[in-house]
Amino acid sequence: MTLSGTGTEIKGSGSKDTDPAGIIFEFTVSGTSNPVSGFNFTLTYLPNAVSVESSTVGYTYSQPDMNHLVLARPSEMLHFARR
Numbered sequence: 717m718t719l720s721g722t723g724t725e726i727k728g729s730g731s732k733d734t735d736p737a738g739i740i741f742e743f744t745v746s747g748t749s750n751p752v753s754g755f756n757f758t759l760t761y762l763p764n765a766v767s768v769e770s771s772t773v774g775y776t777y778s779q780p781d782m783n784h785l786v787l788a789r790p791s792e793m794l795h796f797a798r799r
Contacts, residue, residue, distance in 0.1 A: 717745065717796060719785075724749045726757070726777075739764060747777055757787055 717730030728745040741764055747757035755774030762770055775787035775794070783798040 719745065721749075747775075749777065749779070755789070759787075 719726055719728035726747045730743055732741045742762045743759045757775040757777040758772055760770055760772045775789050778786045785796040787794040
């Protein structure tokens, strides 16, 4: 995942390969680092070989330190580390 932003606005894109068939799920990212009620980070999965429609998933955002990012929702937690 690649992120950029200005102020508290966060934008980016990435891919996720978790499918046993090796299908890559590409997504765009938008969000804010401001505390908000509910989800403050959104991943929009683009159409792919599995789905012809895009889907959007909301996450809460936390950054435990400057090299790590955690996106969470009730059924999933994603951990990212800076390279």
